[in-house]
Each structure stands twice: as structure tokens, then as C-alpha cells.
Amino acid sequence: MRSAGRxxxxxxxxxxxxxxxxxxxxxxxxxxxxxxxLIHALPGDPVLAALAVRAGDAATTDPEVLDALRAQYGLDGxxxxxxxxxxxxxxxxDLGVSMATGYDVSDMVARALPKTVAVAALALVLGFVGAxxxxxxxxxxxxxxxxxxxxxxxxLGIAIPAFLTGVVLISVFAFQLGWFPASGADGFAxxxxxxxxxxLPTGAIFYQVFSAAVFEAGExxxxxxxxxxxxxxxxxxxxxxLRNAxxxxxxxxxxxxxxxxxxxxxxxxxxxRDGIGRITVDAVLARDINxxxxxxxxxxxxxxxxxxxxxxxxxxxxxxxxxxxxxKPRTRSHAATxxxxxxx
Amino acid sequence: xxxxxxxxxxxxxVTYGSGSARHHAVRGVDLELGAGxxxxxxxESGSGKSTVANAVLGLLPDGARLTEGVVEVxxxxxxxxxxxxxxxVRGDIVGYVPQDPSRSLNPVLRIGEQIAEAxxxxxxxxxxxxxxxxxxxxDEVGIPDPELRARQYPxxxxxxxxxxxxxxxAWACTPQLVVADxxxxxxxxxxxxxxxxxxxxxxxxxxxAVLLITHDLAVAADRADDIVVMQHGQIVESGxxxxxxxxxxxxxxxxxxxxAPGLHSARMLPRVEPAAVTAGTSDAPLLTVRGLQxxxxxxxxxxxxxxxxxxxxDIRRRETFAIxxESGSGKSTxxxxxxRIIDSDSGEIRFDGEDxxxxxxxxxxxxxxxxxxxxxxxxxxxxxxxxVERLVTEPLRAQRFLSRxxxxxxxxxxxxxxxxxxxxxxxxxxxxxxxxxxxxxIARALAVRPELLVLDEPVSALDVSVQEQVLxxxxxxxxxxxxxxxxxxxxxxxxxxxxxxxxxxxxxxxxERGPxxxxxxDPRSEYTRxxxxxxxxxVTAS
Numbered sequence: 028m029r030s031a032g033r034x035x036x037x038x039x040x041x042x043x044x045x046x047x048x049x050x051x052x053x054x055x056x057x058x059x060x061x062x063x064x065l066i067h068a069l070p071g072d073p074v075l076a077a078l079a080v081r082a083g084d085a086a087t088t089d090p091e092v093l094d095a096l097r098a099q100y101g102l103d104g105x106x107x108x109x110x111x112x113x114x115x116x117x118x119x120x121d122l123g124v125s126m127a128t129g130y131d132v133s134d135m136v137a138r139a140l141p142k143t144v145a146v147a148a149l150a151l152v153l154g155f156v157g158a159x160x161x162x163x164x165x166x167x168x169x170x171x172x173x174x175x176x177x178x179x180x181x182x183l184g185i186a187i188p189a190f191l192t193g194v195v196l197i198s199v200f201a202f203q204l205g206w207f208p209a210s211g212a213d214g215f216a217x218x219x220x221x222x223x224x225x226x227l228p229t230g231a232i233f234y235q236v237f238s239a240a241v242f243e244a245g246e247x248x249x250x251x252x253x254x255x256x257x258x259x260x261x262x263x264x265x266x267x268x269l270r271n272a273x274x275x276x277x278x279x280x281x282x283x284x285x286x287x288x289x290x291x292x293x294x295x296x297x298x299x300r301d302g303i304g305r306i307t308v309d310a311v312l313a314r315d316i317n318x319x320x321x322x323x324x325x326x327x328x329x330x331x332x333x334x335x336x337x338x339x340x341x342x343x344x345x346x347x348x349x350x351x352x353x354x355k356p357r358t359r360s361h362a363a364t365x366x367x368x369x370x371x
Numbered sequence: 372x373x374x375x376x377x378x379x380x381x382x383x384x385v386t387y388g389s390g391s392a393r394h395h396a397v398r399g400v401d402l403e404l405g406a407g408x409x410x411x412x413x414x415e416s417g418s419g420k421s422t423v424a425n426a427v428l429g430l431l432p433d434g435a436r437l438t439e440g441v442v443e444v445x446x447x448x449x450x451x452x453x454x455x456x457x458x459x460v461r462g463d464i465v466g467y468v469p470q471d472p473s474r475s476l477n478p479v480l481r482i483g484e485q486i487a488e489a490x491x492x493x494x495x496x497x498x499x500x501x502x503x504x505x506x507x508x509x510d511e512v513g514i515p516d517p518e519l520r521a522r523q524y525p526x527x528x529x530x531x532x533x534x535x536x537x538x539x540x541a542w543a544c545t546p547q548l549v550v551a552d553x554x555x556x557x558x559x560x561x562x563x564x565x566x567x568x569x570x571x572x573x574x575x576x577x578x579x580a581v582l583l584i585t586h587d588l589a590v591a592a593d594r595a596d597d598i599v600v601m602q603h604g605q606i607v608e609s610g611x612x613x614x615x616x617x618x619x620x621x622x623x624x625x626x627x628x629x630x631a632p633g634l635h636s637a638r639m640l641p642r643v644e645p646a647a648v649t650a651g652t653s654d655a656p657l658l659t660v661r662g663l664q665x666x667x668x669x670x671x672x673x674x675x676x677x678x679x680x681x682x683x684x685d686i687r688r689r690e691t692f693a694i695x696x697e698s699g700s701g702k703s704t705x706x707x708x709x710x711r712i713i714d715s716d717s718g719e720i721r722f723d724g725e726d727x728x729x730x731x732x733x734x735x736x737x738x739x740x741x742x743x744x745x746x747x748x749x750x751x752x753x754x755x756x757x758x759v760e761r762l763v764t765e766p767l768r769a770q771r772f773l774s775r776x777x778x779x780x781x782x783x784x785x786x787x788x789x790x791x792x793x794x795x796x797x798x799x800x801x802x803x804x805x806x807x808x809x810x811x812x813i814a815r816a817l818a819v820r821p822e823l824l825v826l827d828e829p830v831s832a833l834d835v836s837v838q839e840q841v842l843x844x845x846x847x848x849x850x851x852x853x854x855x856x857x858x859x860x861x862x863x864x865x866x867x868x869x870x871x872x873x874x875x876x877x878x879x880x881x882x883e884r885g886p887x888x889x890x891x892x893d894p895r896s897e898y899t900r901x902x903x904x905x906x907x908x909x910v911t912a913s
Contacts, residue, residue, distance in 0.1 A: 171433075247474060248469055248470075248471055248474035248475035249474065249475055249476055249477040249478070251430065251469060251475070252467070252469055252475045252476065252477075252485075252537065252540065253477065254430055254458075254461070255428060255430060255461055255462060255466075255467035255469070255541075256461065256462035256488065256489040256492065256540060257457075257458045257459060257460065257461035257462030257463055257489070257492055257493060258458070258462070258488060258489070258492055259458060259492070260458075262488070262492075266477075266480065266488075267477050267480075270477075270479050270480075271477070271478065271479055274479075344479075345478075345479065346478070346479055346524040346526070347478060347524070347526050350524070350526070350527060
């Protein structure tokens with residue numbers, strides 16, 4: 028029965044999923060195009076620029092050597108040719124060769140990514156949990172002025188710059204208390220302080236969306252019904268308020284990941300960690316355009332995929348969307364039931 | 372009746388806010404309600420009746436404070452209890468039926484679970500038994516296919532079914548007292564009747580005491596044993612339902628009874644001299660509609676909704692033509708097509724012989740002055756940032772330039788027509804009551820001197836006494852200006868008071884049409900008979 032239903036739903040599920048996949052692909056393509064245009068709009072020859080940064084006045088200007096280097100870095104041929112071939116190479120996982128280090132960009136990213144993801148994921152979790160805690164505290168707080176005061180705390184997370192929180196955390200928890208290492212990227216302990224630093228702005232953004240959703244749900248008629256049923260406070264908050272409030276909050280996870288990708292640059296510098304942020308900063312300073320493009324593309328793909336997953340998750344979490352997905356192929360007779368119903 | 376009452380409220384006082392903004396919403400209310408009886412608390416918005424309900428439930432909103440008084444249920448002082456203890460009482464001893472079924476069920480929980488969680492909280496039933504009992508309860512409140520429905524989510528049920536679920540929740544643990552706060556005011560009349568019947572059955576079966584909060588005197592007349600009439604936070608009259616309604620003592624009760632549409636069947640008469648019929652007015656209908664159709668495409672085309680399926684209408688000059696129907700009947704869609712707010716798919720609309728459906732662009736724009744629309748929600752249809760003066764004169768600015776003085780003079784004149792004083796000119800919509808806002812909306816419609824006013828549920832958002840005043844105003848304006856009305860309403864009781872001709876719509880089709888007296892006294896379709904029978908308050912009125 029159940030498996031038959033699932034087969035029956037294959038069509039509409041595809042119709043629900045396909046546009047979201049196309050959207051994700053579009054985001055990746057558009058990011059690639061904009062990045063490509065920006066880099067090629069910069070004045071000067073990219074290979075020359077990279078060489079100049081590396082070797083200063085001693086950089087070679089021999090046209091043959093330069094051509095060979097261009098071919099090596101995939102920067103030969105017409106602009107259009109580069110545009111197309113680099114994009115196709117993306118699908119093979121080929122991000123080109125770093126001009127500054129000579130390594131494959133994909134290898135560099137693959138080595139750095141897990142360290143960054145560890146910090147970012149922990150920051151995301153801490154931010155989410157922190158925002159949740161503050162939201163519930165603010166929701167339960169009486170009287171009004173106390174609620175107002177609690178609501179003012181999370182925005183500080185975004186107002187205080189990451190390098191300042193980072194330095195403060197290092198001096199307290201690494202130097203004075205010695206609980207966590209001040210730098211490096213070995214083991215879980217080393218991710219804690221950078222993750223906390225990043226979780227503050229992340230949590231602040233979560234809080235803004237989350238608290239608005241919780242306060243709105245708290246005023247809703249169904250919460251009143253739940254309270255009139257005599258349900259206990261944790262059940263009212265957990266099942267009735269939070270389950271409805273998480274829906275808007277998870278929408279912004281995609282945005283948060285975009286933010287974290289940029290935010291790690293500062294944190295990795297402050298905590299002297301290896302990671303995507305460090306690579307990016309070094310690449311920009313070295314005018315290493317292959318690495319810059321590669322990192323931007325990896326972040327774009329992660330962003331697009333997360334947003335897509337979140338969108339799809341809506342179809343699972345929100346029964347209203349679930350039935351809309353499921354009801355599509357069944358024609359009028361069935362689709363009419365939810366709206367019309369029978370009152371007699 | 373000598374047994375101790377289930378509910379006793381003594382000298383209840385509730386205030387909102389503090390300091391200078393303090394508002395004394397309930398001032399010394401006493402109630403007594405015995406087992407198996409229904410006590411209706413009747414009043415208009417702002418009378419404090421809902422605050423009384425909230426106080427009984429112990430669910431006063433933030434900012435409201437019970438300053439004095441005692442609420443006792445079965446001899447237990449609820450007002451002295453702590454919140455934790457109250458949570459054991461609510462749902463178990465006191466049930467609650469909320470007003471708006473569309474927002475009162477959790478959208479992400481299954482129907483059965485929303486009943487079962489109350490059972491698990493207050494009884495010893497385990498998860499499986501509670502779920503099974505929830506299905507039984509759905510069956511008891513008259514929901515077809517209870518097992519299927521238990522697994523569905525609220526959005527898959529119609530409003531009437533949702534309200535039955537909520538009634539099921541209220542009675543799940545067989546409470547001694549159920550507080551029903553306007554339980555049917557968001558429902559169609561026929562649905563309202565079934566839902567109220569269901570509540571009465573449950574009350575009879577379990578001997579529950581019901582505190583029924585309602586603005587609708589007719590509902591109270593039909594259903595309640597006793598009535599309490601509230602005004603400005605105080606009880607102005609109380610007694611047996613039949614006595615209070617047939618022989619109201621207090622002035623306010625008399626006004627309410629006089630205004631209640633369900634209790635009166637006469638057509639309202641203008642209080643002004645009708646304008647002399649200008650020569651040359653033909654007998655031809657002002658508006659003829661033939662074969663009007665509209666289909667809304669559904670998702671992917673499969674769930675297309677045929678909102679209006681071939682409607683024919685003839686509206687004579689200076690008459691009030693009413694289209695009656697329940698939600699989803701296509702009455703509003705028809706009205707909007709006639710007003711050219713939405714486009715029709717096919718069919719013909721002729722206004723004074725001219726084909727409206729073919730009009731486009733500038734010609735349509737100029738034509739709009741002949742047909743004006745007044746919507747249901749008066750506050751929502753007025754731009755909150757405009758003053759009344761700008762609101763009522765805005766349609767004129769589409770036609771010609773007005774100097775500041777002309778504008779003020781015209782606005783004053785328009786307000787005078789809808790019986791509003793010039794002191795309202797500088798106000799904004801938020802500073803107006805519902806009735807005043809609707810008068811402003813009518814004045815705005817009159818500004819361009821239209822011939823046809825499309826009135827889309829113009830009074831259904833208003834209190835009964837205000838409703839009656841606005842209806843009377845419409846009747847007077849019609850006589851004064853020789854207007855023709857297309858009146859859209861779900862409420863036959865209101866339609867009866869104002870219309871000359873009636874068309875009854877259901878599921879996109881006109882089931883019957885004719886002179887009002889004929890349709891009302893000798894309905895030909897089964898559906899019209901059902902609608903008529905569902906009007907509350909008839910037993911008392913006759």
C-alpha cells in the first residue's frame with residue numbers, strides 16, 4: 028500500500044524537485060559568470076600580475092615563457108573559450124592549477140575544506156541552539172521590560188566584530204584558563220573557540236528570524252487552543268510553538284552558510300588555522316585568480332545545494348506543502364476534498 | 372435547578388494596561404450557570420464578553436489583569452489557583468471552543484493527535500488508546516470517515532469540519548463546563564446550524580454546562596436557556612432567554628433586539644422622500660448578465676475551480692438585487708466580474724445597453740464612475756495613511772483637478788450624506804470605528820455619482836446595531852439618489868431586510884431567482900429552503 032503510493036507520487040515529486048534543482052544549477056552558473064566577468068574586467072594580464080606579485084621586478088616578460096605559463100594555468104585562448112572550458116571543467120571537479128603554489132586548486136580546497144566545515148558546522152549548531160535558548164527565554168520572560176532587555180542581547184553578536192571576540196576568547200580561554208588551544212587546526216578542541224566566535228553573528232541572525240516567528244506563533248489561535256487543553260508549558264512551547272516557528276528559521280540556513288564562508292577568513296586569520304578563508308586571503312594577495320575562482324565556486328555549490336535541501340525539506344516538514352505535492356496528479360475528484368470538504 | 376451551580380462568577384473586574392492607558396474592560400460581572408444549561412453572554416464588540424470568557428478560562432492576554440472577583444467551577448476557586456494547577460483544570464474540567472476554526476488548530480499536527488494529546492494529558496490512556504479514542508470522538512462530533520480524517524492535517528478539512536474537531540477537543544475529557552467563544556461566527560449559516568446542533572447534543576449527553584459567548588442575539592435566542600446582556604463591561608440585563616428577548620427591559624437590550632436581523636423579517640423602508648423619478652428613464656434593466664463564466668486554474672491545471680458557471684441576471688433600475696450564497700458559491704466572483712475588477716472567461720455584461728466585457732483602457736476607466744464597489748472589510752479597504760478627506764475625494768481626482776477648497780467642501784458634503792460630521796475629515800482609518808469606516812467607504816463610492824453600487828458583504832464585519840444603521844443608510848441613500856444596488860451576502864436574514872430581488876447561488880450556479888418576497892416565502896429549490904431554515908432566531912421571532 029505504502030510503496031504503491033510512493034510510486035504513484037513519483038511524477039509530482041519530480042515536478043516539485045526539478046525546479047529546485049534547476050534553480051541550484053542556475054545559481055552556480057550565475058556565480059561562475061559573474062566571477063569570471065569580474066576577474067577579466069580587472070586591468071592587466073592575470074599571469075603577468077601573478078608573476079609580478081611573486082617575483083617583483085625579476086618577473087619574466089619573455090612572450091614564449093608567458094604563453095607556456097598561460098597554457099599551464101588554462102588562461103590561453105579566447106575569453107569565450109576560457110569561459111566555456113573552465114565551466115565544463117567544473118563538472119569534472121577540475122578547478123585548474125594555482126599560479127602561486129603550482130598545486131591543483133581542487134586538492135588545495137579538498138585539504139582545507141574539512142577544517143573550515145568543522146568550524147562552520149559547529150558555529151551553525153551553537154548559533155542555532157543559542158538563538159533558540161534566547162528566544163524561549165524572551166518568550167517566557169515577564170514582565171515586558173525583562174523581555175525587552177533579553178531581546179536586546181543577541182544583536183550584540185553581530186555588532187561586535189569577529190576579530191575582537193576572537194582575541195578576547197583567546198586571552199581568556201586559551202591563555203588564562205588554558206582550556207582550549209589558541210591556534211592551529213588539530214582536533215575538536217581547536218575548533219571550539221573559532222566556532223564560538225563565528226556563532227555569535229550567526230546566532231544573532233537566527234535569533235532575529237526565530238524570535239519573530241516564535242512570538243507570532245505564540246499569539247496564534249492554535250496555541251490558545253493548546254493552552255485551553257491544559258497542556259504543560261514544555262509541550263505547548265515544543266510541539267505547538269517551536270514546530271511552527273522553525274519553518275521560517277530554517278529558510279535562512281542557506282544565507283548563513285554564505286555568511287560563514289566569508290566569516291571564516293577573519294576567524295582563520297585570528298586563530299592561525301588552515302582553511303578556506305586562509306586560502307582565499309592568500310590567493311587574493313597573490314593575485315592567484317584560479318584559486319579565487321575555485322573557492323568562490325566551491326562556496327557557491329555548497330550554498331546552492333544547502334538552499335535546495337532546505338527548500339526540499341519544507342516539502343517534508345510542512346504538511347501543507349506535502350499535500351500540495353502529493354495531490355497534484357490525482358485529478359479533481361480527489362483534489363476537491365481538502366478544499367470543499369463536506370459539512371453536512 | 373437547586374443544585375450548586377457548575378460555574379459561579381462573582382463581582383469580576385478585569386483591567387487592561389496600566390497608568391493613564393488603563394481600561395476597565397469588565398466591571399463587576401456576576402454569573403451563575405447550572406449543569407446541563409446554556410448561558411449566553413450577548414454583547415457587541417468592546418462589551419467585555421470575550422474578556423469574561425478568558426477570565427473563566429484563566430487565559431487572559433498579556434496586559435490584562437483580574438483585579439477583583441472570584442471564578443468558581445464546581446466550588447473550586449480557579450482565581451486562587453496557580454498557573455500549574457490551572458493547567459490540570461483546563462481541558463479536563465473546563466473545555467473551550469474557540470472562535471476561528473481556520474486558525475485554532477495546529478497546522479503541522481495531525482487532527483487525531485490534536486485530540487489525543489488532550490486525552491493523554493488528563494486521562495490514563497496510553498498513546499494507542501488515546502489515538503483510538505480520538506477517532507471515536509471524531510465520529511461522535513459527526514465527522515465522516517473519522518479514521519481517514521484523524522490522519523489528516525487541518526488544511527485538508529473545511530471550516531465546519533475543523534470547528535467540529537475543536538468541539539471534539541473541548542468535550543474530549545467530558546468537562547463539566549465548556550466555554551464557547553463565538554463558536555460559529557466564522558461559519559456559513561447552514562454549517563453554523565449543524566455545529567450548534569452538535570454542541571447541544573454533547574451538552575445533553577454529558578450534562579455539560581455551556582457558557583456561550585455571542586454577538587448574535589438570534590443564536591442566543593435559539594440555543595440558550597438564560598441570557599446575560601453586556602454593555603461597557605457590565606451586565607445590563609439577565610434572565611430566561613425567552614423572557615429577555617420577548618420583553619426586554621433595558622434600553623440597550625431593546626436596541627439590540629430591534630437591530631437583530633434574524634429576529635425581523637420586514638423590508639426596511641427609506642426614512643426620506645424618494646427623489647423624483649427623472650423623465651426618460653426606461654423600463655429596460657440597468658444591468659443584464661448572460662452566460663457569465665469564470666474558471667480559476669488550479670495547480671498544474673488538474674484542480675481547476677469552476678467558480679462561476681454560466682450566470683444570467685437582470686437588475687432593474689433603482690432596485691436592490693441580492694445575490695445570496697455560502698462561501699465558495701461564486702457570488703463574490705460574479706460581483707467582481709460585473710465591477711470589472713476581475714475579467715470574465717466568457718459571457719456578456721451589459722450596463723445600460725453597453726457591453727462592459729468588451730471595454731478596455733481609457734473607455735473602461737471612464738466607465739468605472741458608473742459602477743462603484745464597497746467591500747466587506749471597511750478598515751482594510753481604506754489606505755491607512757490617508758485622511759478621510761483625501762479618501763473620499765480621491766475618486767474625483769481621477770476625473771478633474773480639485774482646489775483645496777473644493778476638495779474640503781465636497782468631502783464635507785459627502786460625509787454629510789453618510790451622516791458623518793465634519794469632525795471626521797482629518798481622521799485616519801485607524802481612528803474610525805468599523806461602522807464609521809464603512810460609511811467613509813460608502814461616501815467614497817458615492818463621490819463619482821455612480822448609478823450602480825456593488826456592495827460585497829458590506830455589513831457582515833459589523834456589530835448588529837451598527838449593521839442596522841448602515842443598512843438603513845443604504846436604503847435612504849438609494850431613495851435619495853435613485854441608486855441601484857447589487858448586494859452580495861451570505862446572510863439571508865440581512866438580505867431579507869434590504870432586497871427587492873434575490874438570486875440564490877451555489878457552486879457557481881444560480882439555483883433560483885425572483886422577487887424577494889417570492890423567493891423567501893415560497894422557495895423552489897431545496898437549497899434555498901435549507902438556507903432559510905438555518906437562519907437563527909426564527910422560533911423566537913414568530
